[in-house]
């Protein structure tokens with residue numbers, strides 16, 4: 001992965017983030033990020049379910065901007081990180097995303 005200035009990092013090509021299919025990526029600093037596409041927008045949240053710390057990126061996008069953890073079914077709004085359905089109780093961290101030249105760039109935590 002390549003740094004693109006101002007702490008934004010290129011993590012994927014836009015077309016690699018398919019609608020309805022979360023994509024997990026790992027930043028150079030080890031942070032795991034889950035990308036979710038909503039039309040022409042891509043959201044980035046931490047790829048770690050706060051319920052038991054398992055990856056969310058193996059889950060499903062069950063509604064626009066809603067990802068469901070594959071392990072015990074917790075649901076999160078990827079725009080805000082908010083829990084929509086337990087058993088998780090803590091929100092996800094969300095990250096600023098920029099799209100440029102066909103690339104997805106992930107920036108600082110919101």
Ligand code: FES
Nearest residue numbers: 049051069072074
């Ligand atoms: S690890 Fe995600 S709901 Fe349990």
